[in-house]
Amino acid sequence: MPQPSSEFGEELRKRRLGADLSLTALSAAVHYSKAQLSKVERGIKAPSRDLARLCDAALHAGGALIELVASPAAGEPKEPARYKTDEEEWVMRLSPDGAGWFQPVGRREVVSAGAASLVSWGTGSKGRVSATGGVGMLDASRSLFTHYRRLGQSVEPGFLLPGLIAQTHTLRELSVHVEFRTRQELLALGSRYAEYIGWLVQETGDEQAALWWTQRAVDLAAAGGDRALAGYAPVRRALVTLYQDDAEQTVTLARRAQSGTLPPRIRGLAAQREAQGHALAGNFDACVRALDRARSLLARHESDGDAPVIGSMHLPDSVGMVTGWCLFDLGRPRQAAEELDRQLALVSPEAVRTQVRYGVRRALAYASHGEIDQACTLAAPLLDGMAAVRSATVTIDLRRLARVLSRHSGHALVRQLEPRLAVLSRLPVS
DSSP states (O other): OOOOOHHHHHHHHHHHHHTTOOHHHHHHHHTOOHHHHHHHHTTSSOOOHHHHHHHHHHTTOTTHHHHTSOOOOOOOOOOOOOOOGGGEEEEEEEOTTSOEEEEEEEHHHHHHHHGGGSOOOOOOTTOOOOHHHHHHHHHHHHHHHHHHHHHTTTSOHHHHHHHHHHHHHHHHHHGGGSOHHHHHHHHHHHHHHHHHHHHHHHHTTOHHHHHHHHHHHHHHHHHTTOOHHHHHHHHHHHHHHHHTTOHHHHHHHHHHTTOTTSOHHHHHHHHHHHHHHHHHHTOHHHHHHHHHHHHHHHHTOOOOTTSOOSSOSSOTTHHHHHHHHHHHHTTOHHHHHHHHHHHHTTSOTTOHHHHHHHHHHHHHHHHHTTOHHHHHHHHTTHHHHHHHHOOHHHHHHHHHHHHHHHTTTTSHHHHHHHHHHHHHHTOOOO
16 A cells, blocks of 8 residues: 655645646646645645556656655566476366366376376377378367457457366477477467466466466477577566556566567567666656557567467457557656547447456546536446456556545446446456
C-alpha cells in the first residue's frame, strides 16, 4: 500500500506553484478532488502511482514526481528452477471438478512415490518413428497450436493448459525417435507451445511458474537449433516486471533482447516492451523513441514459413495499441483513450481476451480523464468477457478502474457497475 509522503507532497506543491497553478486548476487537470490533492501536498494522504503519473504529466515533471512514489523493490524476477531433461518427469493431475495440477519432478522422486500406483504406458524407447509419422505429427501439432491460441482468446487458461502441456511433452518425447531434421522441427514447435503455456500461466497469476515455462521454451528451442527464442525470453520476463510496476527492470530486460543478431520481430517486440517501461517511469521522449524503433523493426519482419508467430497474433497494429497503453502510463489519459479507440476498432470481436485486456485500459483512461459516463458505457459489456477469460493481468487494470470509479460512487452508472466490478476485480484466477 502507498504510504503518506511529505517529500512527494512538498515536491508536488513546489512544482504546482512554479507552474502558477492553484489547487483548483490542478484538480481540474488531473480529475482528483481539491481536498484530496491538498491532503497529498500536506503529507496526510498517500499518493497513488496513478495520481503521481497524472500530476507528473500535468506539471511537465519528466518523471521526477513518479520517482518519489514508492515502487516495488528493485531486482530481477527470481530465476526459475532448472532441470536437466534426462532427470525430469512431468506429473499432471486432473480432477473431476475441473481443477488441475502440474509439477516437474526428478525421476527418483517418482520412483519413491510408488510407480506401481501410477497408470503407465510405454512408447518403445528403442523404436523409431517413420518419416511419415514424424511429419504427420508436426503438421497436426502446428494446426492444433493455431486452434489452441484462438481458443485462448475466449476461455480461461485452466481449460487449455492440460492439453497444451501434454502436447508439449509429446513433441519433446517424439523428437527422440525421428531423424535429425524432423527432430529439430518438433523441438522448435515444442518450444513455441512451452512459451505460450508460460503466457497462459501468467494469466492465472503464477509469475514464477510462468518464468519456469519460459525457460523450458528456451531449452527446447536450443535443443532444436533455434537460438532466437532465447533472445525473446527477456521480453517475456519483462512482462512480469511490467505488471510488478518495475520500470527499471522492464527497460533493462527489454534492452537485452535488442541485439542485432536477433530477428527483427523479436527486436521489435523488445522495443515495444522497452517503451512500456519508459512510460512507467514517465520518460516520454525515451518512450517515443522506443516505439519508433519498434515500428521500424516490425515492418521488416518476414514470415518464418510454417512456424507460429512469436508474440500476439490478434493485434493488427501492435505498435499503435502499445502506444495507447503507454500514453495512459505517461499520465495522458485522453490521448490514450483516443488511440485505444482507434486500435480496438481493428481487433476482431472473436479475440475476447485482447478486447478485454485493452478495453479495460481504455475504460480506465476515460475514467481517469473524468469521462465517467463513457468509462461505464465501455466497461459494462467487457465484464462477461472478463468472467470468461479470467485474467490475472487484466484484473490489475480492473482494480484500478474500480478505484477511480469509487470516487464517483454517487453516479448512477457507477452504482450499477459497482457490485459486479467488485466481484470481478478480486476474482481469483486459475
